Amino acid sequence: xxxxxxxxxxxxxxxxxxxxxxxxxxxxxxxxxxxxxxxxxxxxxxxxxxxxxxxxxxxxxxxxxxxxxxxxxxxxxxxxxxxxxxxxxxxxxxxxxxxxxxxxxxxxxxxxxxxxxxxxxxxxxxxxxxxxxxxxxxxxxxxxxxxxxxxxxxxxxxxxxxxxxxxxxxxxxxxxxxxxxxxxxxxxxxxxxxxxxxxxxxxxxxxxxxxxxxxxxxxxxxxxxxxxxxxxxx
Numbered sequence: 527x528x529x530x531x532x533x534x535x536x537x538x539x540x541x542x543x544x545x546x547x548x549x550x551x552x553x554x555x556x557x558x559x560x561x562x563x564x565x566x567x568x569x570x571x572x573x574x575x576x577x578x579x580x581x582x583x584x585x586x587x588x589x590x591x592x593x594x595x596x597x598x599x600x601x602x603x604x605x606x607x608x609x610x611x612x613x614x615x616x617x618x619x620x621x622x623x624x625x626x627x628x629x630x631x632x633x634x635x636x637x638x639x640x641x642x643x644x645x646x647x648x649x650x651x652x653x654x655x656x657x658x659x660x661x662x663x664x665x666x667x668x669x670x671x672x673x674x675x676x677x678x679x680x681x682x683x684x685x686x687x688x689x690x691x692x693x694x695x696x697x698x699x700x701x702x703x704x705x706x707x708x709x710x711x712x713x714x715x716x717x718x719x720x721x722x723x724x725x726x727x728x729x730x731x732x733x734x735x736x737x738x739x740x741x742x743x744x745x746x747x748x749x750x751x752x753x754x755x756x757x758x759x760x
Contacts, residue, residue, distance in 0.1 A: 562636025
């Protein structure tokens with residue numbers, strides 16, 4: 527049986543073809559991060575609430591989502607949500623872009639993960655600092671935004687950055703429901719080539735994801751350094 531030799535030049539020529547589809551991956555990822563962060567803040571607030579029922583619901587949601595494989599949740603949202611919307615509310619979701627279902631899925635996932643990041647960071651800051659700020663005349667809102675939040679942000683940033691990188695990598699699963707993003711385009715080219723140069727094409731895709739992860743990591747390291755310097759100066 528003849529085997530095709532490994533061709534490094536295919537890696538170089540494939541990257542320019544794949545790069546435009548990184549935009550789809552970024553739009554899905556960034557939108558999911560923004561909406562997921564809002565959900566995570568809401569869940570963190572619920573977990574810190576004095577209401578036992580609200581706390582239990584937030585903890586239960588986080589537990590269920592964290593124990594659900596990403597691809598399973600994606601399939602449930604993609605196949606189950608349109609049926610639920612049509613049967614219960616008479617809403618037709620069949621014409622929606624596949625990107626919408628990916629964003630919904632990763633919003634649910636990201637929100638669950640970062641809620642723990644936000645909660646633990648908030649609880650790490652000494653409560654006495656908040657009370658002291660209120661004592662010297664700051665309003666509760668001012669004490670939160672000027673005293674608690676900057677310190678909690680420094681603590682949360684490394685884990686939040688790791689969650690962002692993980693989400694960007696997890697978003698590669700979007701190809702499983704037909705979204706033509708970075709990995710989706712890679713598989714499309716592979717199919718058009720009748721399976722040829724599979725290793726080279728996947729290496730090209732890997733290098734783009736690798737570069738994206740490095741850029742995100744460096745961006746968060748710079749943000750962390752600036753916040754830490756600002757806090758030290760304060």
